[in-house]
Amino acid sequence: MKDQTVLLERIEKALDQIRPYLSEDLGGVEVVKITSQGELQIRWLGNCEHCKMSEMTLKAGIENAIRERIPEIKAVIPIN
Numbered sequence: 001m002k003d004q005t006v007l008l009e010r011i012e013k014a015l016d017q018i019r020p021y022l023s024e025d026l027g028g029v030e031v032v033k034i035t036s037q038g039e040l041q042i043r044w045l046g047n048c049e050h051c052k053m054s055e056m057t058l059k060a061g062i063e064n065a066i067r068e069r070i071p072e073i074k075a076v077i078p079i080n
Contacts, residue, residue, distance in 0.1 A: 004034070007072065011040060014069045018061050022048055029062065038074040040066060049080055 011031055022028050027048030032041040042062070048054055063076045 007034065007070070010070050011066065011073070014065045015062070017065050018057075021061070022046075022057070025051070027051065032079055034073070038072055040073045040076045041079050042076060043080050044078055054078070 008031065011034075015029060015031070019028060025048070026046045028045035029048065030043050030045060032043050034040055044051075044054055048057070051057075058076060058078060066073050066076055
């Protein structure tokens, strides 16, 4: 459980690098869960939920930030 808590803290720190840009457009992102396969499930919030640029933001922003800092995460998957 402690390892999971540390991993979540690292993920939140990585996402904190992206969140200011999302909030400029009244959007956001939250962690839903980390699967046993190393997939990070996220939920888009606010305007990001229906934005047509969300896929690009996911690939160019969130996945890069996560993979740079947390190589244990194999994929980032939005659930909404």
